[in-house]
Amino acid sequence: MLADASVALQPFVDRLRRHSPLSDEEQAAIQRLPFSRLRLGASRELVRTGEKSAFCCFVAEGLVARYAEDRAGLRQITALQIPGDMPDLHSAILPGGLGGLITLSQATVFRVPHAAVLRLIEEFPALTLALWRDTLLDAAMLMSWVANVGRRSARQRIAHIFCEMSVRYAGGNGYLDAFEFPITQVQLGEAAGLTNVHVNRTLRTMRETGLVELRSGKVIILNRADLIQAGDFDPAYLTVD
Amino acid sequence: MLADASVALQPFVDRLRRHSPLSDEEQAAIQRLPFSRLRLGASRELVRTGEKSAFCCFVAEGLVARYAEDRAGLRQITALQIPGDMPDLHSAILPGGLGGLITLSQATVFRVPHAAVLRLIEEFPALTLALWRDTLLDAAMLMSWVANVGRRSARQRIAHIFCEMSVRYAGGNGYLDAFEFPITQVQLGEAAGLTNVHVNRTLRTMRETGLVELRSGKVIILNRADLIQAGDFDPAYLTVD
DNA sequence: CGGACTATTGATTTGCGTCAAAGATTGTGG
DNA sequence: CCACAATCTTTGACGCAAATCAATAGTCCG
Numbered sequence: 001m002l003a004d005a006s007v008a009l010q011p012f013v014d015r016l017r018r019h020s021p022l023s024d025e026e027q028a029a030i031q032r033l034p035f036s037r038l039r040l041g042a043s044r045e046l047v048r049t050g051e052k053s054a055f056c057c058f059v060a061e062g063l064v065a066r067y068a069e070d071r072a073g074l075r076q077i078t079a080l081q082i083p084g085d086m087p088d089l090h091s092a093i094l095p096g097g098l099g100g101l102i103t104l105s106q107a108t109v110f111r112v113p114h115a116a117v118l119r120l121i122e123e124f125p126a127l128t129l130a131l132w133r134d135t136l137l138d139a140a141m142l143m144s145w146v147a148n149v150g151r152r153s154a155r156q157r158i159a160h161i162f163c164e165m166s167v168r169y170a171g172g173n174g175y176l177d178a179f180e181f182p183i184t185q186v187q188l189g190e191a192a193g194l195t196n197v198h199v200n201r202t203l204r205t206m207r208e209t210g211l212v213e214l215r216s217g218k219v220i221i222l223n224r225a226d227l228i229q230a231g232d233f234d235p236a237y238l239t240v241d
Numbered sequence: 242m243l244a245d246a247s248v249a250l251q252p253f254v255d256r257l258r259r260h261s262p263l264s265d266e267e268q269a270a271i272q273r274l275p276f277s278r279l280r281l282g283a284s285r286e287l288v289r290t291g292e293k294s295a296f297c298c299f300v301a302e303g304l305v306a307r308y309a310e311d312r313a314g315l316r317q318i319t320a321l322q323i324p325g326d327m328p329d330l331h332s333a334i335l336p337g338g339l340g341g342l343i344t345l346s347q348a349t350v351f352r353v354p355h356a357a358v359l360r361l362i363e364e365f366p367a368l369t370l371a372l373w374r375d376t377l378l379d380a381a382m383l384m385s386w387v388a389n390v391g392r393r394s395a396r397q398r399i400a401h402i403f404c405e406m407s408v409r410y411a412g413g414n415g416y417l418d419a420f421e422f423p424i425t426q427v428q429l430g431e432a433a434g435l436t437n438v439h440v441n442r443t444l445r446t447m448r449e450t451g452l453v454e455l456r457s458g459k460v461i462i463l464n465r466a467d468l469i470q471a472g473d474f475d476p477a478y479l480t481v482d
Numbered sequence: 483c484g485g486a487c488t489a490t491t492g493a494t495t496t497g498c499g500t501c502a503a504a505g506a507t508t509g510t511g512g
Numbered sequence: 513c514c515a516c517a518a519t520c521t522t523t524g525a526c527g528c529a530a531a532t533c534a535a536t537a538g539t540c541c542g
Contacts, residue, residue, distance in 0.1 A: 050477060068388035070473045076388040093370065094260075094377040094481060099384055125366065129334065132373045136335040139376065142383040143340055147309035147317040149391035150434030154530070184488065193391030198530055200490060232311045236291060240335060395498070425520065439498055441522060
């Protein structure tokens with residue numbers, strides 16, 4: 001457990017408050033959740049596919065991916081999780097239903113026991129709704145992800161992912177035009193449903209046409225309007241109202 | 242409202258009971274939910290993309306699809322809903338977060354006011370968990386859908402969809418080798434992220450290789466083992482445990 | 483300094499999209 | 513109940529975006 005545990009989950013509280021009103025008491029109850037801290041390198045499995053874990057993971061720092069895997073071992077990333085996210089909040093209610101979880105970069109993760117989450121929502125019905133709503137926002141992002149890999153060209157897919165991350169890293173304040181995004185081209189391919197080779201070529205033309213740049217784990221948006229256009233991006237699904 | 246309303250929602254109760262224990266009282270409370278009945282032809286919009294509805298739709302009969310739409314109007318189906326499903330249970334908690342809803346065949350739908358759902362879960366916390374879990378199973382299906390359109394060939398995608406529908410139409414009793422599936426090749430393409438032309442060609446080779454047949458809204462699985470293999474299908478995500 | 487990822491580029495192949503047009507089915511109104 | 517329209521299915525020819533195979537740099541880290 002952590003010394004400054006009393007505010008460690010603040011980013012999560014902030015996120016919930018962006019879509020659900022929470023009383024001071026409810027916020028304090030979240031802050032009192034017990035957790036253990038994990039510091040991990042890149043490419044560490046947090047949850048294996050199909051495994052039933054006994055914890056929810058809170059991302060405090062770094063980049064984490066949720067993924068599905070077919071029998072051949074081919075990976076499809078279904079969600080990217082950034083600090084403040086709880087990728088497998090689901091698992092408290094539906095253990096084992098979310099696929100695998102892996103760190104893409106060095107990361108700090110807090111593991112909260114399911115039992116503690118269940119106790120919390122038993123005591124505070126309003127928190128149940130807030131957490132439920134949070135998992136539904138996650139589902140909305142999944143639908144957008146389906147549309148992204150199902151209907152769009154390589155350029156559109158990658159543009160869309162960059163747009164989404166730009167908005168999410170901004171934490172509710174529009175877009176960030178430069179941000180840390182420690183993802184490799186292989187992993188970006190696993191997210192977009194493309195091979196790393198084609199990701200590389202596509203990134204090149206995006207760079208050359210002055211759209212966006214990904215270099216050493218950092219995204220620089222060169223032309224935001226064009227990027228949004230190229231990705232057919234509408235941020236509505238990321239927020240309530 | 243309906244004359245035999247007292248059992249109309251039974252299929253939904255049954256579905257919930259497949260993953261969540263419900264007391265008699267809780268089951269009765271669901272049955273008492275008020276609803277209005279809608280009889281619709283094919284291709285009728287139940288909920289427009291981005292629209293905030295005031296109802297949850299229960300599918301009593303027919304085939305319904307949830308979809309996303311890009312600015313060009315291209316459609317990507319993100320979920321197929323069969324009798325017993327509540328495609329937009331989400332909307333009670335997160336209005337407007339699910340995309341559009343359209344009938345693919347003639348269908349009967351019961352519309353339950355959000356207010357009634359909210360009253361229900363206020364009174365019965367156990368039902369909150371059951372409904373939440375139901376939306377999480379839906380999310381698990383979405384993840385599988387992402388993997389399907391993101392990573393697989395046309396043949397694999399279509400095989401996977403047929404496998405999933407076979408299991409879901411069986412309602413918890415293994416696979417059905419023949420079932421009504423009133424979907425057109427255009428719509429199957431919108432679900433799989435393929436053009437109708439390529440769906441047609443792929444269906445032909447599947448038929449010719451003795452795998453599966455889709456004719457006049459009916460699926461006939463000719464070789465179940467091979468179909469499961471071709472679709473890299475693992476039904477684990479459809480159920481709890 | 484060496485080994486393992488990661489990025490880049492080229493040559494070639496192929497699965498799927500696009501365009502087009504002809505049948506087959508289904509449904510509807512007279 | 514038939515006629516005709518609308519929708520859905522099927523097939524062909526052709527083009528292209530992305531996969532595949534392969535090899536060389538670059539970069540990070542122990």
